[in-house]
Amino acid sequence: MAFDLLWLLLPVAAASGWFAARRGAKRAPARPDGGYFEGLNFLLNEQPDRAIEVFTRMVEVDSETVEVHLALGNLFRRRGEVDRAIRIHQNLIARPSLTRTQRAGALLELGEDYLRSGVLDRAENLFRELADTGLHTAAALRRLVDIYEHEKEWEAAIGAARRLEAANGGVQRAAIAQYHCELAEIARAAGRHDDALRSVRRALSHDRRCARASILEGRLEMERGRYRSAAESLMRVDEQAPEYLAEVIEPLGECFRRLGRPERLEAFLERVLARHPExxxxxxxxxxxxxxxxxxxxxxxxxxxxxxxxxxxxxxxxxxxxxxxxxxxxxxxxxxxxxxxxxxxxDVPAYYCTHCGFSGRTLHWQCPGCRRWGSVKPLHGMSVNAFLASMSGRLQTSGRPADAEGRR
Ligand SMILES: [Zn+2]
Missing domain, CATH: 1.25.40 (Serine Threonine Protein Phosphatase 5, Tetratricopeptide repeat)
Structure with a gap:
């Protein structure tokens, strides 16, 4: 452990020597970098707490050592010593001499500490404060989105994702559509049919290529006995994401049977095949x-x-x-x-993630492996090449293809 920290701090010590020399030209410092060497000594003797004490004292004297603290705290967190990371970053934030930028940097790190230790409400408060400061806004909003997704607070996730998009944090409409679909599923399970349909339509207004929304809309319409509009929703999947066609063929067949037009399924499938060989x-x-x-x-x-x-x-x-x-x-x-x-x-899973190779027997709209939305696809619709690519992906990511939920 001491050596890890030492490697981290050596460049800082060198820089501090340079600063000391530069300042020395103007005025003679009493012990300009004594603190660093004292701290390094503690680290060498595997006394990181005492090293931290030294660095904490240094911050009180000179705010230029803030970066040392940030690096130290970051290192502790990565090593799983989150309590120490939290102490370091809390000490930093308590310093009145910090600049606005330094304080924002420390808040971001402390938020990461809380996330790591699972204290999500504190992490959320910090990231919200940070998002309002205008510094590290996109990073803070991205973390807020992660927290709300984890907590299944979909309304809050929608709000944070919209702010993230506005803060140049990248296009979020596909994720926002998925959050609306989550709300639709909750409403459907609670028997709030109209709310569910409203959420599904909001999903489609954010991302007209959201196949999940069309599948859900089709199911909701079927539950209401509106088979014609259900069929229209389900057929839309072919234009949105034909790889999900395997999910709609059966309910679509039922819609056409109920409408007394079973031959329309065959006509639909022929139209699909004229465009792409699913x-x-x-x-x-x-x-x-x-x-x-x-x-x-x-x-x-x-x-x-x-x-x-x-x-x-x-x-x-x-x-x-x-x-x-x-x-x-x-x-x-x-x-x-x-x-x-x-x-x-x-041995072949029904679904696999095109991003991380996670595989399983049920369709997850958010991959349990990499947390991406819409990256889990049915293997049914896969060509031999895509299938082999998925298998090699699974081997590369997990090291063993059996590392899948369907096999547990
Ligand atoms: Zn994945």
Whole structure:
């Protein structure tokens, strides 16, 4: 530990020597850098508390040592010694000699300390104060957003994210839309149907590409028995984020059945495939063709589609169709292939995060691994290449592909 701190402070000690020399040209200092060496000595003897005392005394004498304290506190926090980091930063903030900028820097660090130690209400108060000072505004607002997300205070998260966007903290509309969707889910669970629909529409007004909002809107409309508008909402997903089509094909089929127009699902899927080769649409269409014209027609359609756009899931389904109308030796051989593929698919998660590789069996709109919104995608819609990329991502991030919620 002492050596870590020592490395951190050596440049400061050198700089202090330079300052001392420079000042020495004007006036003779009594012990200009004695404090540094005294502090370093304590660190070498693994007495960081006494070192901190020394540095604290130095701050009282000379505000130029503020940076030493900030660095020290930061280091303690990174080492998990959060109480020490808090003491250092609290001492700093109590100094009346601090400039406005220095005080803001110390507030930011203290806020980080509180975050690390899990005292979220104190962290929140500090970041709110900081966001109002006009210094480190974006950093403070970003932390506030993190806190509100963690606490599931979605209204507050919306407010902080809007301020963050206004403070040049980057485009936040996709996140804001997700917060509105969270509010919609809460309202839906509480039976407040109209509130839920209002929140969903707010989500879409912030981010018209928010597929989650369209899926939710479709579900809400279905619950009200409004199947026509439900179908319109669900079909919108194709333009917003076709990788989520796997989530809407089934409810969409139900809407069309309820409307007495089941053939419209097939027409929709054909329109989808004319634009992009989504695996979930290919498989759903093969199944519809199979139901109407038999296994041979389904297999023919699927084989043609797979030649152009191969996918593991498509191949698995194709083997299933081939098996269903094979006989004798051929049937036995296809059974072996089919069973092997089924076993392989047991290990494949249904969803994975395109950013961090987190994988699982349920769709999280906020990735539990990297906390990103909208980065978890269904693997159903994945091509072979995307699937392999996801597997290599999982290996790179977790070191082992089994590190997934679905496997726990
Ligand atoms: Zn992730």
């Amino acid at each position: 695996t979930s649409a290919i498989i759903a269409l093969a199944e519809l063709r199979g139901r109407r014209s038999g296994a041979a027609e389904a297999a023919r359609f699927l084989a043609e589609a797979l030649e152009r756009n191969p996918s593991l899931l498509g191949i698995q389904r194709l083997v299933r169709w081939y098996r269903s109308h094979a006989h004798g030796e051929c049937e036995r051989e296809l059974s072996t292939v089919g069973e092997c593929m089924e076993r392989l698919f047991e």
